Amino acid sequence: MSFISRSTTTFRRSISMKDYARVRWYSNSGKSLIENILSSKIAISKVYTLKKRIGLPESYPMKVLVQALIDKTVVQNPQYSNEKLWSIGKVFGDFYVLEYIKCKYPRLPEEAVHGMQNGWMGSKALSQLATIWGLEVQRREEGLQESFGKVLAKRADPEMLRKPGEIYKDEAARRAILAILGGVYLHQGFNDTKKFINDHILSKQLDPRTMLQLQWPRRQLSRLCKRLSLKEPVYRIIAETGRKSREPVFVIGAYSGHHLLGQGQASSLNLAEQQAAYNSLISYYIHSPPFRQLPSDYLEVNDGKIPKASEPYTSIPLVSHGQLVI
Amino acid sequence: MLFTIKPSFLKPVGFIQTRNLNRLYPKQRIPKRPKIPMGSKIAEVTETTSAYYNPPASSPDVRITPPVFRYDAPPIHQRDTSLSKESMFLPPAVSRKSKSKGKLRFSTHQLSSEDIKSIQDLRTKDPNAWTTGTLSKKFNTTRLLISRVCEAPKERIQKVEENFEAEKLAWGSKKREIRRQRASRQAFRTLERVAQV
Numbered sequence: 001m002s003f004i005s006r007s008t009t010t011f012r013r014s015i016s017m018k019d020y021a022r023v024r025w026y027s028n029s030g031k032s033l034i035e036n037i038l039s040s041k042i043a044i045s046k047v048y049t050l051k052k053r054i055g056l057p058e059s060y061p062m063k064v065l066v067q068a069l070i071d072k073t074v075v076q077n078p079q080y081s082n083e084k085l086w087s088i089g090k091v092f093g094d095f096y097v098l099e100y101i102k103c104k105y106p107r108l109p110e111e112a113v114h115g116m117q118n119g120w121m122g123s124k125a126l127s128q129l130a131t132i133w134g135l136e137v138q139r140r141e142e143g144l145q146e147s148f149g150k151v152l153a154k155r156a157d158p159e160m161l162r163k164p165g166e167i168y169k170d171e172a173a174r175r176a177i178l179a180i181l182g183g184v185y186l187h188q189g190f191n192d193t194k195k196f197i198n199d200h201i202l203s204k205q206l207d208p209r210t211m212l213q214l215q216w217p218r219r220q221l222s223r224l225c226k227r228l229s230l231k232e233p234v235y236r237i238i239a240e241t242g243r244k245s246r247e248p249v250f251v252i253g254a255y256s257g258h259h260l261l262g263q264g265q266a267s268s269l270n271l272a273e274q275q276a277a278y279n280s281l282i283s284y285y286i287h288s289p290p291f292r293q294l295p296s297d298y299l300e301v302n303d304g305k306i307p308k309a310s311e312p313y314t315s316i317p318l319v320s321h322g323q324l325v326i
Numbered sequence: 327m328l329f330t331i332k333p334s335f336l337k338p339v340g341f342i343q344t345r346n347l348n349r350l351y352p353k354q355r356i357p358k359r360p361k362i363p364m365g366s367k368i369a370e371v372t373e374t375t376s377a378y379y380n381p382p383a384s385s386p387d388v389r390i391t392p393p394v395f396r397y398d399a400p401p402i403h404q405r406d407t408s409l410s411k412e413s414m415f416l417p418p419a420v421s422r423k424s425k426s427k428g429k430l431r432f433s434t435h436q437l438s439s440e441d442i443k444s445i446q447d448l449r450t451k452d453p454n455a456w457t458t459g460t461l462s463k464k465f466n467t468t469r470l471l472i473s474r475v476c477e478a479p480k481e482r483i484q485k486v487e488e489n490f491e492a493e494k495l496a497w498g499s500k501k502r503e504i505r506r507q508r509a510s511r512q513a514f515r516t517l518e519r520v521a522q523v
Contacts, residue, residue, distance in 0.1 A: 236419050
């Protein structure tokens with residue numbers, strides 16, 4: 001058995017070596033890898049199908065889309081890979097998604113903000129999006145010409161130990177999507193890019209409650225009330241049943257003075273208090289005040305001229321009274 | 327030739343008979359309610375009858391922000407600080423267990439200078455009545471702290487020692503040995519002398 005596995009490994013490595021040599025030959029020859037893909041009918045049909053499925057307009061050049069699907073790990077020359085496109089897409093995507101999160105949930109803590117950003121722009125999230133689009137990543141044992149029309153990426157063998165900088169399928173898919181986004185920005189402009197992000201990335205529903213991890217809810221609620229100059233929270237029994245039975249039900253509300261902050265329901269007083277404090281904190285942190293427009297809406301450019309805004313800029317109410325401002 | 331013989335032949339397995347239990351219809355089962363036939367009337371509904379929507383109680387929604395936490399909540403100087411009519415009808419607060427007032431293992435608050443003076447006065451006036459235990463219960467502190475704040479006068483200490491010596495005469499050999507070991511451990515443990523009470 002060991003003899004067979006060794007021969008298989010050697011055979012596999014020889015394939016990868018040949019492919020690598022072929023790739024380098026492609027990069028150095030007169031006809032580049034992009035032109036080879038464009039000349040292949042099967043690849044062109046695949047790429048065109050992807051273009052229509054995503055919703056890109058007809059004016060979007062095919063060469064850019066083909067280049068976006070070539071990962072930087074396959075071709076060393078950035079002229080023929082998606083390295084530059086990916087950088088542009090990453091910057092713009094992070095900018096717009098972070099802006100959206102900050103405007104919608106201004107009180108969300110930084111850890112939750114990063115969690116939401118990762119939920120929208122992370123490797124796994126974008127890899128799932130690639131699967132939804134129908135994008136496929138080149139397999140390890142697949143030849144180069146066979147995988148024209150897919151995301152071309154060099155992947156490490158499973159036998160080797162993991163090293164820093166290792167190429168994964170998710171990372172390659174993420175780079176491909178961000179490269180396509182960069183291409184949209186370069187060839188269609190600001191508004192279409194935002195529309196693209198809204199349609200494909202922000203349309204995924206994320207619940208901000210799952211991002212918060214509150215370990216000491218009663219203590220944190222006390223500190224929050226102190227910060228907001230409210231009275232110390234008092235826990236009051238709103239309703240109860242079956243106190244002397246095996247499974248009682250207590251409904252406890254957290255009150256600050258005569259203001260009800262939140263309710264909790266549990267089978268013991270202690271748990272109900274914790275639940276009430278937890279619900280109060282959650283309702284505070286995921287509060288999203290109404291906002292008319294994002295700050296980046298003022299960056300819209302029509303035919304090279306900055307249009308006059310219909311309404312004067314009104315800042316989003318990010319900080320409520322009594323909150324700390326640094 | 328021995329390899330061809332199966333192990334089951336060499337080690338015969340005994341047969342275990344499973345009792346035939348009546349699982350479908352146990353004796354103590356609750357009898358099933360007969361099905362209501364289709365089309366039978368359940369309730370009489372007339373023109374004067376009106377239906378009421380009464381949904382079951384559910385947990386409050388976290389996404390509804392209380393008015394105090396809203397972004398447009400009034401600032402502190404505009405907030406209604408006076409007790410309104412609603413505060414009179416607030417539900418009862420959750421009761422907490424009362425703290426133990428005796429033999430505290432830690433002090434719940436710092437003693438003020440007035441407390442220290444009153445402790446010293448009381449202990450100086452009547453050391454027999456105001457012992458460390460009594461004072462610790464009164465001021466909610468530990469006996470160690472009371473002993474450090476003010477030591478008993480020399481007459482009181484001498485009297486306590488005399489009583490202790492009188493008690494020692496009635497001890498047996500076992501108790502003496504235990505006390506000797508405890509004293510030796512205490513000598514190693516603490517070098518500083520703590521006032522005896």
